[in-house]
Amino acid sequence: MILAHGVGGSTDLPVPLEYAMVGAAWALTISFAVLALAWRRPRLDPSSPGVALPQWMTRVVDSNVTRAVLGLVGVGFTAWVALAAFGGDPGPTNGAPGAFYVLLWVGIVPLSLLCGHVWAFLSPVRALHGAVCWALRRDPATGVWTYPARLGYWPAALGLLAFVWTELASPDPGALATVRVWLVGYVAYGVLGGIAFGRRWFERADPFDVYAAFVAALSPFGRRSPDDRRIVARNPLSNLAGLPVDRGIVAVVAVLLGSTAFDSATGTPWWMTEVQTWYAGSAALAVAYKTLGLLTAVLLVALVFVLATRAARGLTPLQRRAMPGELAHSLVPIVVGYVGAHYLSYLVEKGQRTVIALADPLDRGWDLLGLGGLQPSYWLSEHPHLLAVLKVGLVLTGHVLGVVAAHDRCLGLLPRAHQLTGQLALMLVMVGYTFLGLFLLFAG
Known part of the structure; x- marks a missing residue:
């Protein structure tokens, strides 16, 4: 069964750890020096015109037909996974856990980077909520009540924490019973919340919707303005600068980054040889230690x-x-870079296994997708030099982009006399994040 989504086994990466860490420090230090000398006024504007894509693309994306088709795809795929979860045999051949932990949790990152916030169209709970509102002749944008402003992103942060706890600290995350509870609970949570509070519920309280929206903020595609909905290609960092700031935004990025760091930490020799001996033989102690470790990582x-x-x-x-x-958006590139590095081979290789398994959801010898004779390719793991370069490159790219985003925002927030010195503490923290991320990748 798939118990966690860590890639594991990174000690074979053929780049000395000290080289990678020194290179990371130099990359961030040099980038900050260049920014300090050449980037002296804010340049990242989410309302910049960008390069307009053909008008027909906007019409296609915003058409009711497109929204309906993508909604049906989301609901259909969810139903297919539910068929495997409720009707399939438990074991490594069942694709439901992989669909949950691989295709959804990890796959949402490249999907959102490449296509923008397409999850808003694919989300099964948004589609079901829309269908309920259509049947009741209600406007899906409004609910019975107004979403409380004081809640902000906090419900989404708690939902994300519940998910990563399920995967990384719960007694049996790969069990079909766990997937069933999450499937039923998430659908009920989303549809009922949408009816109660309208579209705002998905934008602030749906954990996967908020996760996708944060990653999609780093996509090169956006809207020209709130009034002009034409799709444009724009500097991804300018789109990122437009990420809505609300209560709980720091909690969201802390859960995403802290949980990934904790997942890496559980693969280190120290955890496997020292910490695991503290709770060996006791399931309750194992849950307690893992929960404490996860919460500690997020809070730190x-x-x-x-x-x-x-x-x-x-x-x-x-x-x-x-x-x-105001600066929480600068952690999004770091989250994306670290998640991409940590789960790259996991997504590519276990993702293939999951898709092949889903071709036979009930484990009855079906081959509805014509994939029964295929075998997963482990080409990426068989080329460790390339894998090492990709992992280090993703981490460094994420951190450099984070420095750029933070520097640009600080120029608009800090007094002129403190525009550089005021960033030093944040710069040191980002260097520390780089060191920690690379160390955990190579020490796993």
Whole structure:
């Protein structure tokens, strides 16, 4: 069974750890120096015109037919996974856990980067909510109540924490019973929440929708403006600068980054030889230690980031309190880079196994997709030099983009006298994130 989505076994990567870490420090330091000298005013504007794509593309994307087809695809695929979860035999040949932990959790990253927030069309709960509203003749944008502004992204952050806890700390994450509970619970949570609070519920409280929207903010595709909905190609960092800031935004990125770091940490020799001996033979202790480790990782990421962003001088108390939320978007490239590096071979290789398994959801010898005779390709793992370069490159690219995003936002937030010195603490934190990310990748 698929118990966790860590790639594991990264000690064979043929790049000395010290070389990768020194290179990371130099990359971030040089990038910051270049930014300080050549980037002295904010340049990342989410309302910049960009390059307009053909008008017919906007019409196709926004058409009711496209939305209906993609919604049916999302609901149909969810039903197919449910068929495997409720009707298939438990064991490694069942594709439901892989669909949940691989295709959804990891696959949502490349999908959102390449296509923007397409999850808003594919989301099964959005589609089902729309169908219910159509049957009741209700406007899907509005609900019975107005979504409380004080909640912000907090429900999504807690939902993401519940998911990563299920995968990384619960007693049996790969069990079909676990997948069944999540399938039923998520559909009920999304549809009922949408009826209660309308479309805002998905934008702030749906964990997978918010996760996809955060990653999609780094996509090169966006809308020209809130009033002009034409699709344009734009600097991805400019799109990222437009990520809506709301309560709980730091919690969301902390859960995403902290959980990935914890997943890497559980593959290190220290955890496997030391920590596992503390709870060996006791399922309850195992859950307790893993839960404590996961929460510690998430809280440390959040605490260090909040302290670093509030360290700037020349700000009023109100401005200082707002800094973590205003700069939280700069962690999104780091999250994407680290998730991509950590789960790259996992997505490519176990993703193939999952798709092949889903061709026979009930394990009865079916071959409905014509994939029964295929075998997964492990080409990527068989080329460790390429895998190492890709992993290091993804981490460094994510961190450099994070530095750029943070620097540009700081130029608009910090007083002129502290525009550079006010970023030093955040710079050190990002270097630390780079060191930690590479160390955990290579120590697994």
